[in-house]
Amino acid sequence: MGLISFLKCSVVVPLCFFVMGCTTIYNPATGKQESLFLSTETEVSMGQDLNKSLVQEYTFSTNTKKVSRLKDIGCRLSAVSDRQDYGYHFYLVEKEDLNAFTTPGGFVYVYTGLFDKLKTDDAIAAVVAHELGHCAARHIAKKFQASLTYNIIGAIVFSQVDAQARALAAQSADVAMNLVFTAFSRKDEYQADSLGIKYLFLAGYNLDGMIEAFELLQKEAKGDQMPLWLRTHPYIEDRIKRVKDEIVLAPSRYGQGQTKSLTP
Numbered sequence: 001m002g003l004i005s006f007l008k009c010s011v012v013v014p015l016c017f018f019v020m021g022c023t024t025i026y027n028p029a030t031g032k033q034e035s036l037f038l039s040t041e042t043e044v045s046m047g048q049d050l051n052k053s054l055v056q057e058y059t060f061s062t063n064t065k066k067v068s069r070l071k072d073i074g075c076r077l078s079a080v081s082d083r084q085d086y087g088y089h090f091y092l093v094e095k096e097d098l099n100a101f102t103t104p105g106g107f108v109y110v111y112t113g114l115f116d117k118l119k120t121d122d123a124i125a126a127v128v129a130h131e132l133g134h135c136a137a138r139h140i141a142k143k144f145q146a147s148l149t150y151n152i153i154g155a156i157v158f159s160q161v162d163a164q165a166r167a168l169a170a171q172s173a174d175v176a177m178n179l180v181f182t183a184f185s186r187k188d189e190y191q192a193d194s195l196g197i198k199y200l201f202l203a204g205y206n207l208d209g210m211i212e213a214f215e216l217l218q219k220e221a222k223g224d225q226m227p228l229w230l231r232t233h234p235y236i237e238d239r240i241k242r243v244k245d246e247i248v249l250a251p252s253r254y255g256q257g258q259t260k261s262l263t264p
């Protein structure tokens, strides 16, 4: 196991709500009112505990140049994300697969197998922006919420949040990791693509980076060798078509300070 490359954005945003029980918030990423019982604090606590498991299981890159590149891209994008109630962390994992994933609490992981094949910062940014879209739309939190048993939900809602979240994450690291790799719905993928384009635009990246990333994945997808990122992110031809439409519309949607939320 190499040294852990622990990346944390220099700007740490204070947690803005510590909520026990179910709460309803307006989510600017989705433009909707959403009911949540996993508080931000709980999400972050779960992400931290999952990260401890991942540190044991994976080798994190110690290549300073690559790690800094990912961190810089991640921080530039997270600064314009709709979700600012937690800090973001970006890790480069030494693994051959073409993959990237996100755990609760703003922890984003990109594999070197994908990172090294993406030729431009714009394409790397596209992958990260898509993952940040899942964070902002709370797809990850919702996936975890949906998997919890009534007993655990009860523990979270009626007991001390931090202690229960830690117990939950510690007891079910394997279950939680399986959940991380469980496919999102098609609707969630489209929404993450759409939000990804928004964040790429607002952060000043070339939006064609999203097409570059998709085309790389499409090219590498061969039968059983289908990249994991694609297996959990299906319908790529349809997604490319939609993203091309989003790119055309982005300046009018997000330009000149307009940040109108999109629905997929």
Ligand SMILES: [Zn+2]
Pocket (backbone or CB within 6 Å): 130, 134, 184, 189, 192, 233
């Ligand atoms: Zn996705």
